[in-house]
Amino acid sequence: MSKNLVVILGDQLSQNISSMDNFDIKNDTVLMMEVANEIEYVNHHKKKLVLIFSAMRHFANELREKKINVIYVEFDKSKKTFTEELENQCKKNKPDLIKITHPGEFRVLNEIKNWKDKLKIPVTILEDTRFFCEIKEFENWALSKNNLLMESFYQLMRKKFKILVDSEGKPLGGKWNYDVKNRKSLPKNHPKIPLPIKHEPDDITKNVISLVQKNFSNHYGSLDSFWFATSRKDALKSLDDFISNRLKYFGPYEDSMSSEEKFLYHSTLSVYLNIGLLEPREVISRVLEQKDIPIESLEGFVRQIIGWREYVRGIYWHLMPKYSESNFFDAKNNLPDFFWTSDTDMNCMKNCLQQTNDEAYAHHIQRLMVIGNFSLIAGLDPKKVCEWYLSVYADAFEWVELPNTHGMILFADGGILGSKPYAASGNYINKMSDYCKNCKYDVKEKNGKNACPFNYLYWNFFLKNESKIKDNPRLWTVFSNIKKMSKDKKQLIQSDSEKFLSKTIPK
Ligand code: FAD
Ligand code: DLZ
Ligand code: SF4
Numbered sequence: 240m241s242k243n244l245v246v247i248l249g250d251q252l253s254q255n256i257s258s259m260d261n262f263d264i265k266n267d268t269v270l271m272m273e274v275a276n277e278i279e280y281v282n283h284h285k286k287k288l289v290l291i292f293s294a295m296r297h298f299a300n301e302l303r304e305k306k307i308n309v310i311y312v313e314f315d316k317s318k319k320t321f322t323e324e325l326e327n328q329c330k331k332n333k334p335d336l337i338k339i340t341h342p343g344e345f346r347v348l349n350e351i352k353n354w355k356d357k358l359k360i361p362v363t364i365l366e367d368t369r370f371f372c373e374i375k376e377f378e379n380w381a382l383s384k385n386n387l388l389m390e391s392f393y394q395l396m397r398k399k400f401k402i403l404v405d406s407e408g409k410p411l412g413g414k415w416n417y418d419v420k421n422r423k424s425l426p427k428n429h430p431k432i433p434l435p436i437k438h439e440p441d442d443i444t445k446n447v448i449s450l451v452q453k454n455f456s457n458h459y460g461s462l463d464s465f466w467f468a469t470s471r472k473d474a475l476k477s478l479d480d481f482i483s484n485r486l487k488y489f490g491p492y493e494d495s496m497s498s499e500e501k502f503l504y505h506s507t508l509s510v511y512l513n514i515g516l517l518e519p520r521e522v523i524s525r526v527l528e529q530k531d532i533p534i535e536s537l538e539g540f541v542r543q544i545i546g547w548r549e550y551v552r553g554i555y556w557h558l559m560p561k562y563s564e565s566n567f568f569d570a571k572n573n574l575p576d577f578f579w580t581s582d583t584d585m586n587c588m589k590n591c592l593q594q595t596n597d598e599a600y601a602h603h604i605q606r607l608m609v610i611g612n613f614s615l616i617a618g619l620d621p622k623k624v625c626e627w628y629l630s631v632y633a634d635a636f637e638w639v640e641l642p643n644t645h646g647m648i649l650f651a652d653g654g655i656l657g658s659k660p661y662a663a664s665g666n667y668i669n670k671m672s673d674y675c676k677n678c679k680y681d682v683k684e685k686n687g688k689n690a691c692p693f694n695y696l697y698w699n700f701f702l703k704n705e706s707k708i709k710d711n712p713r714l715w716t717v718f719s720n721i722k723k724m725s726k727d728k729k730q731l732i733q734s735d736s737e738k739f740l741s742k743t744i745p746k
Pocket of ligand 3: 692
């Protein structure tokens, strides 16, 4: 009888993970490892470290309850890499075969590909079947298309999995897309929105909090009031809570921002989906079972999970490793210190950065239209921005973080993922949030000391990159305005931007 060693990584905490298929309880063993390299390769938020370690430890216990033999390697400084630790375990356990589900990061895949030669043991890498779309299937779709629009991939997924379609494959409600209904800002006297459940840390989580406090106090972010679910049971409670309390209005307010409401009607489920405590298929079927949810909320939510989430993963595996190397605008600026300290006079940035520091969470529009928009128009270096996003959010794994950062916000891929850069002036932020009313800067001012920096940086971005994007049909209005702009106005924009950037960007 062959003896298998099944390696389960920190984001593979699903009972149905493919590496456990045909698991032989008598002969096979599961190996889980907390290793220094995974902790240190970026400056992970402390809450992200607690989430992953606590969830790994809960998962190992759940497997043991099913009488599965688990070797769990707890963190100590001498445990450096997956490979070194696996080598130690193979010497002791002498498996005939190592099994692992395809990892979520290219870096880790490369490491795994070396195991066979290094350990002289065969290694089987299995498809990650938790996703709706296999890597190969996306690749075939991508190769059959001239441009890789999310919308066309999304419609394919809806039809293939018969989600919100009628018997002829037409969209329920008559439209594939309800985006126009889903752009509301939060009215002033909107009733308080129910917060996501806060899960009280149990003994396992408390131990991990102490471990992180002791060993990783230099990492980014606050450890106060840790509230994430770290077990499947609690993650299911969070799913129920979202469905009962926030799904109904998810669509209309998905683009809005509020200094009073950190989570609005968002689900916060990415944290659990990305480490495997919840599976996308169960989330979709639970959501579709609900009665009385308006189509714009149902479709809006389904689009995020079977559209965007699957699409960015496909893009990542289709285009890596070259994808991360592009820098379309040749942007080279360092990150301002306030990305780490939250200490800035721009109230929108301060709010989103402080929330990121406190919660290891910001919702999509905060990531995209505030921090992301700023990173784009301030010309920040894509590699540094990607590293920041990978560090600071609890749900950040490279397969999902990189396309969103490198492609969606920075347009560093030159337009594979988005058809135009998501640049916006202060006006957009003012329309969609209440941030501007408490800001030192004046959103209505275009130039000068009190002007909102988003206003001049926005035009400066287009002036600087004119030759690269002026023929983009979606930017026709922008460049026709630039044509009408006087030389003096252009100079003012450039000098305000230079002054701001020279104060803000470390050399
Ligand atoms: P909800 O608004 O409730 O959305 C529901 C679910 O849809 C999410 O849980 C998530 O699984 C999925 N989803 C929504 N938008 C996207 C998207 N653009 N790409 C992939 N999945 C999506 N998401 C991550 O999971 N990890 C990341 O590291 C990450 N980095 C991002 C970086 C930038 C610059 C931007 C603009 C977006 C990033 N996103 C990332 C996407 C999105 O912001 C988060 O998925 C979302 O904010 C998570 O919060 P939520 O669960 O409350 O989402
Ligand atoms: C992010 C992370 C961290 C901080 N620590 C570990 C760890 O100690 N052990 C582990 O198995 N996984 C960890 N992870 C997740 C991995 O770094 C990696 O991102 C994913 O496995 C890639 O899919
Ligand atoms: Fe942000 Fe400008 Fe509004 Fe201030 S005025 S909150 S900097 S958009």
